[in-house]
Amino acid sequence: MKPTPDTYSPWRYRLAWGLLLLLVFLVFFGHHLMPYGIDPADRVNLMKGIDPATGKVKMLAPPFGPSWQHWLGTDHRGYDLLSLLLNGAKYTLGFAFFATAVRFLLALPGGLFSGATGRGRGVISFLNVVLSAVPPLVFIFPTLFGSAAFLSPDQTVVLLFAMIVCIGVPQIANQFANRSQFYAERLYIDAARTMGASTRGIVWRHILPHMRPELLFAFLSDFIGVLFLIGQLSILSVFLGGGETFMVDDGPPPVILYLTKNGEWGSLVAYGAKYIRSYWWLVAGAGVFFAGAVLILQFFSKELQRYLSSPAARHQAKPILQNRPLQAAVGGFSALCLAAVLLLPDHAPQQKNKDSAEAAGSPPPRTAAMPAFSSSAAALPSEDEIMRSEFQADATNFFQGLKTDWTLAAMELTSPPYNPSRKYETPKQPIPPFDQWIAAMKERNLSYSNIGKISDGPVIKTDWGAPIETKQVEVYMHGPDNREEIWTLYMNGKPREPNKIVSGKPLP
Amino acid sequence: MRFLKALLICLSIFAGIFLVANVDKGIQREALDQVQVELSHQAALDGLKLDAVLQSVPGTSTAGPNLVNVPFGRVQDFITLLKANPYIVQARPVLVSPPKFTFRAYVYGLNQQVSQYLGGDLGTLTYKSTPTRAYPISELLPDMISRSLSYLIPGFLLSVVLGYGLAVLSAWKPRFGLVMDRGHALLLALPDFLVVVLFQFGAILLAKLAGHNVVLIMQFAGKTPLLIPLLTVSIMPALLLYGTLRIAVDREWQAAYIKTAYSKGLTSTATLLRHILRNTTADVLAVLPRAVTVCITALVMSEVMCGIFGLGGYALTPKMLLVTSLPTTCGILAAFALLAHGILHLLQRMLIVSTKEGA
Numbered sequence: 054m055k056p057t058p059d060t061y062s063p064w065r066y067r068l069a070w071g072l073l074l075l076l077v078f079l080v081f082f083g084h085h086l087m088p089y090g091i092d093p094a095d096r097v098n099l100m101k102g103i104d105p106a107t108g109k110v111k112m113l114a115p116p117f118g119p120s121w122q123h124w125l126g127t128d129h130r131g132y133d134l135l136s137l138l139l140n141g142a143k144y145t146l147g148f149a150f151f152a153t154a155v156r157f158l159l160a161l162p163g164g165l166f167s168g169a170t171g172r173g174r175g176v177i178s179f180l181n182v183v184l185s186a187v188p189p190l191v192f193i194f195p196t197l198f199g200s201a202a203f204l205s206p207d208q209t210v211v212l213l214f215a216m217i218v219c220i221g222v223p224q225i226a227n228q229f230a231n232r233s234q235f236y237a238e239r240l241y242i243d244a245a246r247t248m249g250a251s252t253r254g255i256v257w258r259h260i261l262p263h264m265r266p267e268l269l270f271a272f273l274s275d276f277i278g279v280l281f282l283i284g285q286l287s288i289l290s291v292f293l294g295g296g297e298t299f300m301v302d303d304g305p306p307p308v309i310l311y312l313t314k315n316g317e318w319g320s321l322v323a324y325g326a327k328y329i330r331s332y333w334w335l336v337a338g339a340g341v342f343f344a345g346a347v348l349i350l351q352f353f354s355k356e357l358q359r360y361l362s363s364p365a366a367r368h369q370a371k372p373i374l375q376n377r378p379l380q381a382a383v384g385g386f387s388a389l390c391l392a393a394v395l396l397l398p399d400h401a402p403q404q405k406n407k408d409s410a411e412a413a414g415s416p417p418p419r420t421a422a423m424p425a426f427s428s429s430a431a432a433l434p435s436e437d438e439i440m441r442s443e444f445q446a447d448a449t450n451f452f453q454g455l456k457t458d459w460t461l462a463a464m465e466l467t468s469p470p471y472n473p474s475r476k477y478e479t480p481k482q483p484i485p486p487f488d489q490w491i492a493a494m495k496e497r498n499l500s501y502s503n504i505g506k507i508s509d510g511p512v513i514k515t516d517w518g519a520p521i522e523t524k525q526v527e528v529y530m531h532g533p534d535n536r537e538e539i540w541t542l543y544m545n546g547k548p549r550e551p552n553k554i555v556s557g558k559p560l561p
Numbered sequence: 562m563r564f565l566k567a568l569l570i571c572l573s574i575f576a577g578i579f580l581v582a583n584v585d586k587g588i589q590r591e592a593l594d595q596v597q598v599e600l601s602h603q604a605a606l607d608g609l610k611l612d613a614v615l616q617s618v619p620g621t622s623t624a625g626p627n628l629v630n631v632p633f634g635r636v637q638d639f640i641t642l643l644k645a646n647p648y649i650v651q652a653r654p655v656l657v658s659p660p661k662f663t664f665r666a667y668v669y670g671l672n673q674q675v676s677q678y679l680g681g682d683l684g685t686l687t688y689k690s691t692p693t694r695a696y697p698i699s700e701l702l703p704d705m706i707s708r709s710l711s712y713l714i715p716g717f718l719l720s721v722v723l724g725y726g727l728a729v730l731s732a733w734k735p736r737f738g739l740v741m742d743r744g745h746a747l748l749l750a751l752p753d754f755l756v757v758v759l760f761q762f763g764a765i766l767l768a769k770l771a772g773h774n775v776v777l778i779m780q781f782a783g784k785t786p787l788l789i790p791l792l793t794v795s796i797m798p799a800l801l802l803y804g805t806l807r808i809a810v811d812r813e814w815q816a817a818y819i820k821t822a823y824s825k826g827l828t829s830t831a832t833l834l835r836h837i838l839r840n841t842t843a844d845v846l847a848v849l850p851r852a853v854t855v856c857i858t859a860l861v862m863s864e865v866m867c868g869i870f871g872l873g874g875y876a877l878t879p880k881m882l883l884v885t886s887l888p889t890t891c892g893i894l895a896a897f898a899l900l901a902h903g904i905l906h907l908l909q910r911m912l913i914v915s916t917k918e919g920a
Contacts, residue, residue, distance in 0.1 A: 179569075179570070179573075182570055183570055183573045183574055183577065185851075185854070186570065186574060186850070186854070186898060186899060186902055187574055187854065187857075187894070187895040187898045187899070188854050188855075188857050188858040188861070188894070188898070190858055190861055190891075191578055191891040191892075191894050191895050192577060192578060192581050192582075192891075194861075194887070194891065195578070195581070195582035195887035195888050195891045196581045196582055196584050196585075198876065198884070198887055199582060199583070199584065199585035199586075199887065200584055200585040200588060202585075203585055203588040203590050203660045204588065204660070205659065212584075216581070280752075281752050281753075284752045284754055284755075285752065285753070285754060285858060285861075285862060287754075288754045288862055288865050288866060289861070289865060289877060290877060308879070322754065326754070326758060326866055329758060329761050329762070329765070329778075330761075330765060330778070330779075333762065333765070336758055337762075340755050340758055343752065343755065344750070344751055344752070344755050347750050347751070347752065348747075348750045351746070351749070351750040352750075355746070437653075438653075441651075505601050505602065505650045506601055506644075506647075506649070506650040506651070508644075527601065527602075527650070529602055537602050537605075537606070539601075539602055539603060
C-alpha cells in the first residue's frame with residue numbers, strides 16, 4: 054500500500070548529468086550543429102512537392118513539412134526550422150539563465166541577512182505575498198503590451214528582463230530568509246555569535262555553506278520557472294527573438310508576422326501556435342525543443358535532489374582528482390566541444406554577417422531582439438492626419454486631371470452609391486466652378502502646390518439629392534514669379550470614402 | 562489586524578498593476594508642452610510672423626521656428642484653439658524622437674488615467690474593421706467575464722476533484738500510484754501552453770479520423786470552445802494538488818499514530834480515509850491558492866490559443882487594432898485570484914484545528 058520511496062540510482066544520476074551537458078553543449082555549440090544557415094541566402098523559396106489541392110507534383114512555396122532534407126520542416130520564409138532552433142537555444146536558455154542568476158544575486162544577500170537578523174523580514178514577506186498572490190502575467194503583460202510600441206527592441210528586452218527579475222526577487226529572498234532564520238536559531242550560530250562573529254561572518258561562513266545543496270536545487274527550480282514564464286509570455290506575443298516582418302499570404306487577408314531571425318524558441322512557439330491547424334510542424338519542433346529542455350532540467354533537478362538526500366551516495370563520491378570516470382567524462386565532453394568548434398562549420402548568422410561586413414568594409418547589420426504584438430497600443434496616426442493625407446492624395450489627382458484631361462479629374466468627384474436601376478454617369482464636360490478653374494490655370498499659368506487649412510465647410514446637396522457634410526480645404530496654387538493664390542475646395546468630410554471632391558468655391 | 566493586512570495586500574496588488582501597466586504613459590512620444598504649427602500663405606501675404614499670430618491665443622509663446630509653448634498637458638486643447646486661428650494651417654503635437662521616459666509625464670499620465678476611471682472610462686477596444694470607433698470595455702465586460710468564468714470555475718472544481726481523487730486512488734492502490742507518479746512528473750514538466758497545443762493536436766487528429774469537427778479548437782461564428790479550455794484550466798492545478806497530496810500522504814504514513822492505528826487492528830483503507838486524509842486537509846488548503854493562480858494563467862493561455870474573446874485572450878485576437886483596457890482586465894483577473902484566496906483562507910480557518918500548545 055505504501056508507495057515505493059524514490060531512491061538514488063547512480064545510473065540515473067549520470068544520465069541526468071549527461072543530458073544536462075547535452076543541453077549546455079546545445080547552448081554553446083548549437084550553431085555548429087545547424088544543417089543549414091539562417092541568412093537570406095539560405096532560404097528555400099521553392100521545392101518540388103505534392104499540391105494538396107490537386108494531388109499533382111509541382112513546385113511549391115514554403116512552409117515545407119518535415120522531410121529528409123529538412124527534418125523539422127521550414128518556416129514561411131523557407132528557413133530550416135532545425136537550424137533556427139539549434140541557433141536559438143542560446144538566446145532562450147541564456148536569457149532564462151541570466152534572469153535567474155540576477156534574481157539570485159539580488160535576492161540571496163537580502164534574504165540571508167534578513168533571516169539571520171530579522172531586519173526587513175516583514176517587508177520581504179509582504180512583497181512575497183503581493184507578488185505571488187496573483188499570476189506574474191497580470192503585471193508583465195499589460196506593461197509590455199502598452200510600452201512595446203514606444204520602446205526600441207533593445208529597451209523592450211531590458212524592460213522584460215527587469216520585470217522577470219523583479220517579480221522573482223521577493224519570492225527567492227523570502228524562501229532563503231526562512232531557511233536562514235531556521236539555521237540562525239541553531240546552537241552553533243549562538244556559539245559563533247558569543248565568540249564575537251559578525252553577522253556577515255555568520256551568514257557567509259556558517260549559514261551559506263549549509264545551504265549550498267538547496268541553493269543549487271532552488272536555482273534549478275527557478276530556472277525552470279523562468280523558462281515557463283518566457284514560454285507563457287511568448288504565447289502572449291511578448292518574446293525576445295523578433296527581428297523581421299514577413300507577410301504571409303495564405304488566404305485573404307494577408308497577415309504580417311514578426312518572425313525571429315535568430316531562432317529564439319519562444320518566438321517560434323508563438324508563431325507556430327498561430328498555424329497549428331495548417332502547418333503543425335511549425336509549433337511541433339519548437340514545442341519539442343522547449344519541452345525537452347524543461348524535461349531535462351526537471352529530471353536533473355529530481356536526480357540531484359535524490360543524490361543530495363542520499364548521504365551514502367555523497368560519502369561514496371571520490372574527490373575529483375581520484376575520480377577516473379568523472380575525469381573521463383569531462384575529458385570526453387571537452388573533446389566533443391573542441392571537435393565541434395574545429396570540424397563543424399559555424400552557421401551562426403552574426404558570424405556570417407560579421408565576416409561579410411568586414412569583407413565589404415561596412416559595419417554588421419543590427420539584428421536586435423524584438424518583442425512584437427499583433428495588435429497593441431501602437432502609435433496610430435490621428436484622424437486629422439488620415440483626413441489630410443486622403444485630401445492631399447485626391448487633390449493632387451484632381452488638379453493633375455484639371456491640367457491634362459477632365460475625365461481624369463472627374464474620376465475624383467464624389468459619386469452616389471451604386472444603384473443598378475439608376476446608373477450615375479460622371480460629367481463629360483467640366484462643371485462649374487471647375488470650368489472657370491481650368492481657364493484660370495491656363496490663363497495665369499498656375500499649378501497646384503499643396504493643400505492648406507482644413508475647416509468645416511457647408512452642407513452641399515448633390516445631383517442625386519444626398520446632402521454631404523463637406524470640409525473647406527484651402528488649395529495653394531503656385532504661379533510664375535512665385536505668385537501664390539489660395540483657392541477653396543469642398544471635399545467630403547467622411548473618412549475613408551473614395552472620391553472626395555464635392556465642389557469648389559468660384560474664383561472672384 | 563488581519564483584515565487590515567489583507568486589505569493592504571489587495572490595495573498593493575491593484576496599485577502595483579496600475580503603476581506598472583501604465584508605464585507607457587511616462588514614455589513621451591509627443592511633447593506635452595509644445596505644439597508645432599504651420600502658418601498659412603495668407604499670413605505670409607499679410608506679412609504676419611508667428612509672434613504676431615500667437616498674440617490672439619493667450620497662454621502661448623514662441624518656442625522656436627514653427628514651435629509654440631503651451632501649458633503642460635494641454636496640447637490637445639491648444640491644438641484646437643490654434644487651428645481655429647485663420648492664419649494657422651496646421652497644428653500638431655511635436656514628436657519626441659526617440660521616445661523617452663520622464664517621471665513628469667508618467668505622473669501626468671497616471672492622473673489622467675485616474676480621472677478616466679473616475680469618469681467611468683475603463684478603457685476601450687478598437688477593431689480593425691471599424692478603426693474610427695472605440696468601443697468602451699465596460700459594455701463588453703459582462704459578456705467577457707461570464708465567458709471566462711464559464712470554464713474557470715468548472716475547471717478549478719474539476720482540478721480539485723481530479724487531483725484529490727487521483728491522489729487518494731494512488732495512495733489506496735500503490736501500483737496505480739507508481740504509474741500516476743511517472744505521468745505526474747512528465748506532465749508537470751510540460752508548460753501549460755504546450756498542453757493546449759497537445760490538446761489542439763489531439764482535436765485535429767480526432768477531426769481527421771472522424772471526418773468532421775468533434776472538439777472545437779477555436780472560437781468561430783459565435784461558437785466558443787469549451788472542452789480544451791476546461792481541460793487546460795484544470796490539468797495544471799490538478800497536478801499541483803496531486804503532487805502535494807502525495808507528499809503529504811507519504812509524510813503521514815511515517816507518523817507514529819498510523820502505526821498505533823495499525824496495531825489496534827485498523828485496516829489500511831480505514832487508516833487512509835479516517836486519519837491520513839483528514840490530516841492532509843491543511844496541505845490541500847495550503848496549495849489551493851497556488852492552484853488558483855495556476856488556473857488563471859492557464860485561462861489566459863487557453864483563451865489566447867483558442868482565440869476566445871474572454872478576459873485573458875481578447876487583446877490578442879487578430880481583429881483588434883488598439884486596446885487600452887488591459888490594466889482593467891488584468892485587475893479583474895487579479896480580483897478573481899484574491900477572492901479565491903480570501904475564500905480559501907476562510908476555509909482554512911474553519912477546517913484546520915489550531916495546534917498551539919497551551920501555557
